[in-house]
Amino acid sequence: MDLKNRVEQCLGPENLVVAMAECQGDLSVEVPKRSILDVMRLLRDTPGLGFNFLSDVFGVDNLDLNKPKKRPKKKTEEGEGAEEAEETAEKESLPPRFEVIYLLLCLERNERLQVKVRVAEDDMEVDSLYSIWKASDWPEREAFDMYGIRFKGHPNLKRLLMWDDFPAYPLRKDYPLEGQGEERHLIYDD
Amino acid sequence: MNQNPTPQTGHGTGDYVTVNIGPSHPAMHGTLRVIALTDGESLIKAEPEIGYLHRGVEKLGESLSYHQFIPITDRLNYCSAIPNNVSYEMAVEKLMGLEVPEKAQLIRVIMMELARIADHQVCVGILGVDLGAFTPFFYLIIQREEIYEIFEWFNGARLTNTFGRIGGVDADLPDDFEDRWNELKPNVRKANEETEKLLTHNRIWMDRTIGVSAFSAEDALNWGFTGPCLRACGVKRDLRKDEPYCMYDKFDFEVPVGKNGDVFDRYIVRMIEMEQSIKIIDQAYKLYKEMPADAPLMARVPKVIKPPAGEVYSALESPNGELGFFVKSDGSANPYRIRIRPPCYMIYQAFPELVKGELIADLVACLSSLNVIAGELDR
Numbered sequence: 263m264d265l266k267n268r269v270e271q272c273l274g275p276e277n278l279v280v281a282m283a284e285c286q287g288d289l290s291v292e293v294p295k296r297s298i299l300d301v302m303r304l305l306r307d308t309p310g311l312g313f314n315f316l317s318d319v320f321g322v323d324n325l326d327l328n329k330p331k332k333r334p335k336k337k338t339e340e341g342e343g344a345e346e347a348e349e350t351a352e353k354e355s356l357p358p359r360f361e362v363i364y365l366l367l368c369l370e371r372n373e374r375l376q377v378k379v380r381v382a383e384d385d386m387e388v389d390s391l392y393s394i395w396k397a398s399d400w401p402e403r404e405a406f407d408m409y410g411i412r413f414k415g416h417p418n419l420k421r422l423l424m425w426d427d428f429p430a431y432p433l434r435k436d437y438p439l440e441g442q443g444e445e446r447h448l449i450y451d452d
Numbered sequence: 453m454n455q456n457p458t459p460q461t462g463h464g465t466g467d468y469v470t471v472n473i474g475p476s477h478p479a480m481h482g483t484l485r486v487i488a489l490t491d492g493e494s495l496i497k498a499e500p501e502i503g504y505l506h507r508g509v510e511k512l513g514e515s516l517s518y519h520q521f522i523p524i525t526d527r528l529n530y531c532s533a534i535p536n537n538v539s540y541e542m543a544v545e546k547l548m549g550l551e552v553p554e555k556a557q558l559i560r561v562i563m564m565e566l567a568r569i570a571d572h573q574v575c576v577g578i579l580g581v582d583l584g585a586f587t588p589f590f591y592l593i594i595q596r597e598e599i600y601e602i603f604e605w606f607n608g609a610r611l612t613n614t615f616g617r618i619g620g621v622d623a624d625l626p627d628d629f630e631d632r633w634n635e636l637k638p639n640v641r642k643a644n645e646e647t648e649k650l651l652t653h654n655r656i657w658m659d660r661t662i663g664v665s666a667f668s669a670e671d672a673l674n675w676g677f678t679g680p681c682l683r684a685c686g687v688k689r690d691l692r693k694d695e696p697y698c699m700y701d702k703f704d705f706e707v708p709v710g711k712n713g714d715v716f717d718r719y720i721v722r723m724i725e726m727e728q729s730i731k732i733i734d735q736a737y738k739l740y741k742e743m744p745a746d747a748p749l750m751a752r753v754p755k756v757i758k759p760p761a762g763e764v765y766s767a768l769e770s771p772n773g774e775l776g777f778f779v780k781s782d783g784s785a786n787p788y789r790i791r792i793r794p795p796c797y798m799i800y801q802a803f804p805e806l807v808k809g810e811l812i813a814d815l816v817a818c819l820s821s822l823n824v825i826a827g828e829l830d831r
Contacts, residue, residue: 285547285763285764286546286547286549286762288764288765290763315673316676317676317767317776317793318776318778322780322789326782326788327782327788363778365778365793369673369689372694374765376763395676396802397674397798397801400797400798400801408510421503423502423503423506423830423831424506425503432508433510433511437511439511439512439514439515
């Protein structure tokens with residue numbers, strides 16, 4: 263049985279599969295955010311799957327992908343009010359902005375699986391995997407550092423690569439490449 | 453860091469001193485910083501702080517085209533740039549579904565294994581320097597320089613090679629590669645032999661390395677170790693064998709494993725891997741010579757690379773371990789997201805566990821044996 267069916271058989275009965283996709287042989291499965299810990303334990307402990315190695319954790323910002331296609335602005339007499347209402351309606355139907363992707367590996371069969379959760383901008387909290395794999399320590403800190411995604415239950419969730427007072431989340435798509443004029447060096451108080 | 457630690461039992465005096473080592477310190481490789489809480493000579497806690505070489509490589513990649521990102525990958529692990537280049541190229545090739553010609557794959561294998569030898573030579577040499585054994589460093593570094601000569605004469609750069617292109621390699625091996633390699637090979641072997649003679653059964657070396665920062669296989673897997681540091685713990689895992697890429701399944705070589713995961717095992721694993729790399733280069737060159745001279749070096753690649761929308765992860769066995777690239781494309785000419793999975797990032801996060809209870813001098817030994825490269829750690 264191929265990996266896709268096995269994963270579906272494992273997670274399907276508990277209604278834990280939101281979507282599945284395959285790209286050039288890489289299988290990815292999207293799961294609900296609230297049950298990420300259960301999913302990981304199931305994937306690790308189910309015989310026939312045995313994903314016992316966490317390879318990486320990182321975030322993705324889908325702001326640009328979610329942007330509605332630009333349409334030529336119609337100059338109607340309805341005024342701006344209607345246009346605004348249309349925009350807010352579009353905003354509500356957009357998929358959540360962020361993704362957290364977990365790369366899993368089964369050491370016995372050398373199979374890889376991407377597990378994905380979607381994180382909305384108004385609820386930026388995901389359960390930390392530190393209790394299952396300590397390997398998630400720094401990657402989760404980095405995802406917090408770069409995107410502002412908070413990992414619940416992480417023992418030491420602070421910035422990793424940027425300094426502690428850095429005011430923004432630099433890997434977000436709306437953060438400009440050249441920065442926002444932050445101080446480029448640490449300022450020590452005397 | 454806690455300035456006023458609560459008293460901890462099990463240690464002599466109870467007078468704890470916080471020692472800051474780095475980020476600019478001769479014993480720290482690159483810009484690493486460790487804040488150590490010490491009781492006399494022994495460590496109670498050592499917390500690494502990273503990010504001093506953070507250049508925002510992943511952010512930078514989102515504004516460059518796919519080919520423009522290759523030179524940036526040189527600056528990750530600058531001791532062996534070629535596996536970085538190839539790993540990124542393989543990820544984009546996978547995304548585009550390209551089949552790389554066999555001759556190009558063989559050239560990649562030869563160059564990657566040369567880079568592996570060079571990387572291990574630096575690691576072992578510096579490990580010796582950090583422990584007070586200066587001579588092996590010279591034996592090894594002279595031969596590394598010769599390997600860099602080959603790189604330089606292949607494409608003009610010693611460290612930042614920018615090797616290969618998406619879809620293959622840009623240039624064939626020069627005609628006198630065989631002469632150069634036959635001249636270099638005995639010298640590399642001799643340098644390794646001399647190093648082993650000086651170090652392996654040396655009483656001081658054994659005392660300083662055996663049992664230092666030993667790590668169990670379960671812990672290593674839990675922390676995400678890969679590469680020589682994982683193999684030193686006794687786990688036989690090598691992507692060249694387990695998930696073969698670039699025709700590695702056609703070569704006959706062994707994967708050395710250690711037992712205790714201490715500094716000594718990491719050193720031995722690296723020494724044996726160098727010998728295995730020499731074997732691989734010989735076999736790859738033999739296959740290479742059987743190829744027709746006009747065999748293609750590049751797959752058919754469009755001038756502007758626009759992979760179809762999608763996301764892939766592709767990894768290879770770099771000298772330090774699993775080096776992976778996650779590339780997400782939205783169908784445009786710029787990558788939408790590039791994520792680099794550097795091998796020593798996962799290893800270095802276990803540093804507090806590795807050195808707990810050791811001496812300060814062993815912290816330096818442990819750090820060198822992990823071969824943490826700040827460039828790929830901070831990206």
